Amino acid sequence: MKPDWKNFLEHAGAEFEDLAVASFGNAERELRVTTTGDVLCDLSHFGLISAYGEDATDFLQGQFSNDVAQVDAGHSQLNSYCTPKGRMLANFRLFKPGDTYYLRLPQALIEPTLKRLRMFVMRSRVTLENADDALTRIGWSGPNAATELSTALGGADIPETPDETLSHDELSVLRVPGIHPRFEIYGQLEAVQRLWDRLNVHGAPVGAACWGLLDVLSGIPTIQPQTSEAFVPQMANMELIGGVSFQKGCYPGQEIVARTQYLGNLKRRMYRIHVDLNEVVPGQEIVDAAKGESGMVGRLVEGFRHPDGGVEGLAVLQIQSVEDAADLRLGTAKGPRVSVSPPPYPLTADTD
Incomplete structure (x- = not known):
């Protein structure tokens, strides 16, 4: 500065x-x-x-x-x-x-x-x-x-x-x-x-x-040092917000990004979440409480305090866990509950 x-x-x-x-x-x-x-x-x-x-x-x-x-x-x-x-x-x-x-x-x-x-x-x-x-x-x-x-x-x-x-x-x-x-x-x-x-x-x-x-x-989403190399672009909804082209030439990782898109085998997506805390850290694990400490189903991208209380954030989560309305917790199986809602755009998109 x-x-x-x-x-x-x-x-x-x-x-x-x-x-x-x-x-x-x-x-x-x-x-x-x-x-x-x-x-x-x-x-x-x-x-x-x-x-x-x-x-x-x-x-x-x-x-x-x-x-x-x-x-x-x-x-x-x-x-x-x-x-x-x-x-x-x-x-x-x-x-x-x-x-x-x-x-x-x-x-x-x-x-x-x-x-x-x-x-x-x-x-x-x-x-x-x-x-x-x-x-x-x-x-x-x-x-x-x-x-x-x-x-x-x-x-x-x-x-x-x-x-x-x-x-x-x-x-x-x-x-x-x-x-x-x-x-x-x-x-x-x-x-x-x-x-x-x-x-x-x-x-x-x-x-x-x-x-x-x-x-x-x-x-x-904003990738931070704690989440660098954690997500394929589609996991963080980058193709839904205009951050990926599927018509351009090669770049590092292009084959995997394209395969993920066209095979339709994406198992994780980014969602909005809410946690009753005053502060969170990018990269924190999100677990399914029913599966104990081995039940990691996602990772926090970022989160910030909301004027209505708690932290509003973005997290990459297993789609199945969200669809099953699993009991999601931040950090550990006994951590604070994680409430999930969709982002402000559809979770499907046509390729460009």
Whole structure:
């Protein structure tokens, strides 16, 4: 994070924890307004990897699960980077405001992902860099978010559907899925500072966990270090949310991802869950209490506090266990009960 941006946020009341904004001084109020009002969030807990050069498109196309050729100034996409066994090392949003591609993913996965990608550059004319300081990034969400953002940008058009992207001077505005209109905005420091000040009049600044809750409520998973290599993309519903192409060429793990899709043998899916706790950790096991300690049936992707109490999360679970309404518990057979509900989209989709 640029020192000038951190100083700006601190002046606005930001309190930091592990280099992420924990809150702006009233975490409980911020949590309550997240699901009902207009909220503004620093996104520096996500890092950026840049990729540019004559062969950048072809190189990324050979590495990722989605069709990179579809990303341009008007479209971003969800994507994933897999092992040869089809397990996701990371997932991310990919966008391209000019001649450079950017991967937006958790800070903790920036260096491992960058190191692995560089192993395969060989003679490709592509440059890969940690671009954490290249673009300042914020999120904006709420019932009035679309109208207020347009006003803050001088009446400019804004993206109308998820994955649509528009540029305004020094800013790139990405529409992302949400329970309300929701946007990620990237740009040069001064331009983002000006926009923050305009939006701050109409919304409440919130901490990073609030943005994570909005991802969970939208059914959008984020792979963390604890879950890296844990899931095939379909287990985390990536093909249902536009994160996998079945028509593109080869990439690491492509055969397994395709076989899983066309043989119809997927035994695990991602669901929304609720647990009566104040905090959970990505990667925690979920077990069937009737089967004891050997009855692991799933794993937590992420979870965040909900204003109505407890933690709302996403978890990859055995489909059969969900259909059987098994007594699911977090951690151990005697752990807190896990309530399951479907994500906010159908659990079936046509291949593209």
